[in-house]
Amino acid sequence: MAEEKKESIIASALKLFAEKGYHNTKVSDIVKDAGMAQGTFYLYFKSKEDLFRCVAERCLDEIAGALAQGAQEQNAACNPAPMRSMIRRILEIYYSNLTIVNIINQHGAASPEIADISKQFYARMAGQIKDILKHSNAYPGYTEEQLDMTSYAKIGLVEMAAYQWFVERRNGPERIDELTEVLLGINMNCGLNAEGSSGL
Amino acid sequence: MAEEKKESIIASALKLFAEKGYHNTKVSDIVKDAGMAQGTFYLYFKSKEDLFRCVAERCLDEIAGALAQGAQEQNAACNPAPMRSMIRRILEIYYSNLTIVNIINQHGAASPEIADISKQFYARMAGQIKDILKHSNAYPGYTEEQLDMTSYAKIGLVEMAAYQWFVERRNGPERIDELTEVLLGINMNCGLNAEGSSGL
Amino acid sequence: MAEEKKESIIASALKLFAEKGYHNTKVSDIVKDAGMAQGTFYLYFKSKEDLFRCVAERCLDEIAGALAQGAQEQNAACNPAPMRSMIRRILEIYYSNLTIVNIINQHGAASPEIADISKQFYARMAGQIKDILKHSNAYPGYTEEQLDMTSYAKIGLVEMAAYQWFVERRNGPERIDELTEVLLGINMNCGLNAEGSSGL
Amino acid sequence: MAEEKKESIIASALKLFAEKGYHNTKVSDIVKDAGMAQGTFYLYFKSKEDLFRCVAERCLDEIAGALAQGAQEQNAACNPAPMRSMIRRILEIYYSNLTIVNIINQHGAASPEIADISKQFYARMAGQIKDILKHSNAYPGYTEEQLDMTSYAKIGLVEMAAYQWFVERRNGPERIDELTEVLLGINMNCGLNAEGSSGL
DNA sequence: GATGAATGAGAATTCATTCAT
DNA sequence: CATGAATGAATTCTCATTCAT
Missing domain, CATH: 1.10.357.10 (Tetracycline Repressor, domain 2)
Incomplete structure (x- = not known):
């Protein structure tokens, strides 16, 4: 399930990066898309x-x-x-x-x-x-x-x-x-x- | 001389965009490279x-x-x-x-x-x-x-x-x-x- | 064994507070040092x-x-x-x-x-x-x-x-x-x- | 005047650190006390x-x-x-x-x-x-x-x-x-x- | 025109605490 | 009892833009 969360973040990021580019995609967008809290992001990645x-x-x-x-x-x-x-x-x-x-x-x-x-x-x-x-x-x-x-x-x-x-x-x-x-x-x-x- | 300033900004921007990319080039970097004050930038361009x-x-x-x-x-x-x-x-x-x-x-x-x-x-x-x-x-x-x-x-x-x-x-x-x-x-x-x- | 756990937390805290100060010692540091899960901490102490x-x-x-x-x-x-x-x-x-x-x-x-x-x-x-x-x-x-x-x-x-x-x-x-x-x-x-x- | 601002930040910081300690003093407290915007702080200091x-x-x-x-x-x-x-x-x-x-x-x-x-x-x-x-x-x-x-x-x-x-x-x-x-x-x-x- | 200090909205990051398992 | 993933409020920091001089 840890892997699931990580995958879900990556999937959302891929989608959003493709749609809006790296700089126009906020961490908050990614976690919103992935359906989790902002802090969760930093359990799986050191930074954006x-x-x-x-x-x-x-x-x-x-x-x-x-x-x-x-x-x-x-x-x-x-x-x-x-x-x-x-x-x-x-x-x-x-x-x-x-x-x-x-x-x-x-x-x-x-x-x-x-x-x-x-x-x-x-x-x-x-x-x-x-x-x-x-x-x-x-x-x-x-x-x-x-x-x-x-x-x-x-x-x-x-x-x-x-x-x-x-x-x-x-x-x-x-x-x-x-x-x-x-x-x-x-x-x-x-x-x-x-x-x-x-x-x- | 107004044109000179503008050219100088463009030249610096070209150089810096090529070196570091658009998002990693700050307006402050550009004006520093062009040797002018930050405010001057906005006399010649509406925005970055x-x-x-x-x-x-x-x-x-x-x-x-x-x-x-x-x-x-x-x-x-x-x-x-x-x-x-x-x-x-x-x-x-x-x-x-x-x-x-x-x-x-x-x-x-x-x-x-x-x-x-x-x-x-x-x-x-x-x-x-x-x-x-x-x-x-x-x-x-x-x-x-x-x-x-x-x-x-x-x-x-x-x-x-x-x-x-x-x-x-x-x-x-x-x-x-x-x-x-x-x-x-x-x-x-x-x-x-x-x-x-x-x-x- | 309940007491043991509590003692172990206190011992780790003492050590880490002395090494890095109170504010630079995270609850996560303490439980890691004490070898237990983060949640366990709150069974023994109301807060940091x-x-x-x-x-x-x-x-x-x-x-x-x-x-x-x-x-x-x-x-x-x-x-x-x-x-x-x-x-x-x-x-x-x-x-x-x-x-x-x-x-x-x-x-x-x-x-x-x-x-x-x-x-x-x-x-x-x-x-x-x-x-x-x-x-x-x-x-x-x-x-x-x-x-x-x-x-x-x-x-x-x-x-x-x-x-x-x-x-x-x-x-x-x-x-x-x-x-x-x-x-x-x-x-x-x-x-x-x-x-x-x-x-x- | 640049020096004045810096001094004013230091003065406020001294006061607030003494009153509430380092960790309980937020950058936002300091600038409020010094009467300036948050961003101004970072013109004079790299970080807290x-x-x-x-x-x-x-x-x-x-x-x-x-x-x-x-x-x-x-x-x-x-x-x-x-x-x-x-x-x-x-x-x-x-x-x-x-x-x-x-x-x-x-x-x-x-x-x-x-x-x-x-x-x-x-x-x-x-x-x-x-x-x-x-x-x-x-x-x-x-x-x-x-x-x-x-x-x-x-x-x-x-x-x-x-x-x-x-x-x-x-x-x-x-x-x-x-x-x-x-x-x-x-x-x-x-x-x-x-x-x-x-x-x- | 030129300046550069000041701004503040907006973004990233942290971490004590909770809670479902 | 124990766990540790999840939370989100709180905080620090960034930087394009403005404006009084």
Whole structure:
């Protein structure tokens, strides 16, 4: 039951942070939403900042965990289109976590500890993508650094698309497949056959 | 001299917002950095929020202006590689504005007015990219919506790469060419020739 | 076993009050130290203040009791040096109670009830000393009030010395004899033979 | 005027601490007494504890300063009865500072920084008394440590007498001379001519 | 215009006490 | 008897904004 209370605080915080942002969410809002007294909050968290750390850690861990699990299942199955699966997985997971990921990135700017958590999260995700790139041998001759940049860039691509799709345009999960195909079809050097990515 | 004071406040605010985030930057920090009294601030801005609006508007206008100008010059010159030029331009502009763009996006979550400014900014950028896509006829048969997603996704790709490259890895502008080529070489459907973006 | 629990609370409280003062000792600290649940505390004491009263009363009773007992033994034995014995006894008793006596005096300032307990304690001690002074006829011609002042002053003298000796300089009981002799040798009108305590 | 405000806070704090103790005095009480808003308090002090530090430091410095000044004047005048003057000076100064000195000693228990200030204060006072003892050659053959104890003991004697006289018995300053003579007449080894402070 | 001290509403945090199990 | 999670009133502290000089 102690865990229940803690979970209930985290759930309310997640909801409210996503709705109003970290700074516009008062501790009093959280406990009101969670249906408990203000003092109870401090039985489970040292401070509002401490709660945020927990929320961020758990949220990103969950996402990263889901991604990693998906990756394993695929490798086991000798997945013939790992990039497509990866994109679909990221989209699925982001679907229910986008605003909170944004909040975390926001608040990170002001709190080095959160910045670290978030940095590690992206590093993990980029690592998984880099693995796919290496196995597919799609970018022969690339340095590690260039593969890093490619991986991070792909994350950014999916994140931005997800934000537009789910948050701005309020689409539900039913068209994730279509979005996946659109993203998969993206080629940065579009329609310019006279010149390739010559320099690399 | 009235304008000087205002500029000086904006400059300090830009610096401090980028360093510590909006909420962790106190009005007192800004005026201290700008070397003036606290009351002076309110001669030039109605409130802290008002300052933020100014900073955001100006910053995004600058970026969008530079992008638009670049686009025109290119069209005039019948640029043979518009996507490459676009990416390089975005990278150049982001190089000196990255942190503040982040802050603006962050704060948007908590302030509808800023969210609007930021939304319009991205819409403008996406519009330009969509134009390029249409002219290049790189994505035949795509719906408008699908072209939108493609455009936004490309912005996200460049933004994330820029963030990693300039902020996290502290690179200077001297390797923008190389980064441009890497991004240009990105193909989301990497190494999977058996299946194209079939469904679209 | 009920008594055991109560004693255990008092013991922990004594220790913690001495270490950190009354206000910096939380009820939660006390029960943690005593190894019991927070609620248990209120089975034995009406409130934190009530505990303090008990601690203070018991502590001062113990001291006063030891002093009184010593006094009787001496009178019975026609003690030839009652002041020396008195000082040694006070030192011995203070040795194990000094910090708590301090705490009691401190807290008294803020709590009239405790102030009373402490006042009565000193009054008892001063009374005993006054008796010695009267029997020894050391201050002929003194009014009762002047004898009172003399008695209280002597208590202060011993208290301060004890504090310095035991608390600040961390001496153990092995040098109580030496300290007794030093205190016994104190003459306020030191080295000034031309003038005595003339006016009295 | 900045100084005025600060002084006014300190004055109110001194008064209220003396009346009700540190913990029973709220910041809101202090500012109400000083006639200003709560926020103003924090322009001048980092916290309530910070205020206390200031009050303690200033108060003890003032007392020690007055004592030191008195000491100098006397030396210059080849004072024939330095101990009497010293006692009278301590009594005079304590007369208006007794309760606050008590408060400081109290709070010191819980705050190492205050404990230090208070310790140094007593060390300074004891040093002055030790000088008198040495010059008067009243305790020949004493070790430094024994002289220390004697000095501290004398301070305790005066303090306790002052407390009884001024605080408990509410005497005013008009009988300071009489009290001085009583204290000066104190001889710890009262009425026991058969035995001196033999062992030293 | 410029100042910067003063404001006070609003937020976070503490902790003695209660009470259902 | 014992527990310890829950309470919420009380308190400290923050900071955007105002205003007299």
